[in-house]
Amino acid sequence: MATNIQFVDLKKQYAPLKEEILAGISEVLEGMHLFLGDNVQSLEKEFAAFCGVKHGIGVSDGTSALHVILRAMEIGPGDEIISVANTFIATAEAIAMVGATPVFVDIDPKTYLMNLDQVEAKITPRTKAIMPVHLYGQMVDMERLRAIADRHGLKIIEDACQAHGAEFHGRQAANLGDAAAYSFYYSKNLGAYGEGGFISTNDDEIARRVRMIRDHGSEKKYCHDMVGMNARLDEVQAVVVRVKLKHLDDWNNIRRRHAALFAELLADSPVTVPVEAEGAKHVYHLYVIRAPMRDELQAYLKDQGIFTGIHYPIPIHLQKAFAFLGHHAGDLPVTEKAVGEILSLPMFAELSDEEIVRIADAIKSFYAIHLPEGNVDDVVVTGQVN
């Protein structure tokens, strides 16, 4: 019996880094300076340099990164933020946390990213910002989005929580947007061993306000100039992320090679493989295929010891938490169709070519049984929208 292929296997990543990480953590514990110390400050410089931006601010998690940016821009009740419903709940949650209203546009059917053709029609006098999500590791066309935002005097807050190292025409997030939020959730391309997040920006004033808000609105201990919050990054997590940052480029390049191998092996199968858009450098945080009979395929793969995911099964506009927005099924047809068909295959740097071949073979053998003629048009798509 072949061994299982996990969706993400972080034990394999940890083994070669273990000594360096443990030495760094031990040093932090010996010194007992646990928050916003040398490691956080170094990480802020190192990851900002990696992203090609002026300022980097470590925060407690990606959701807080989005929240703190919105607070720094003084976005609040009565304001509207244009975003997408095909994303993790945190994108819209952060908007709701400041009392603003998320306004959703549909996605592009090929990249699953914000459909930029629909943005201008959603702009009202209440719109303050656009929040694109660089989902699955691929950036939105930021040149086009910047032009739209500038025409209407809007800010851009980039949800780059899945896009560490992704580029559009050679530029990473926050180079054309006003600020970007990253998550160091443990399974991200760059992850901590607990919670962590990061804000990058070229804007001096946003950076200053973000620094204050993440630490109770203070620049000087016990002097609080504004109402802030506790969104600090801790030193132990900063140690872990600093060690991993040195490998991020290599890991992303390996992910890209894995994606190319998957695409080659699945070329003659009924599934649709991810598209890297013109100008984009996709870093494949998730390798999301579109699959006829998705739920049956997922169950079949599980029986073969291959674990997959769905990102995300229920779009935000149809989540109970956002029922107050008054959306109905059918409001975002491209998003709603996609969520019933998408399937995330195992994707991490330590995945071997043999495992990729095994996954592709299993997918092909499923369709050889269920779609022997390969007639995708006749397939009734399964998967629930709500």
Ligand SMILES: Cc1ncc(COP(=O)(O)O)c(C=O)c1O
């Ligand atoms: C697109 C997106 N936005 C926001 C977040 C929130 O990040 P965190 O889990 O670190 O709060 C995540 C991560 O899970 C994400 O994938």
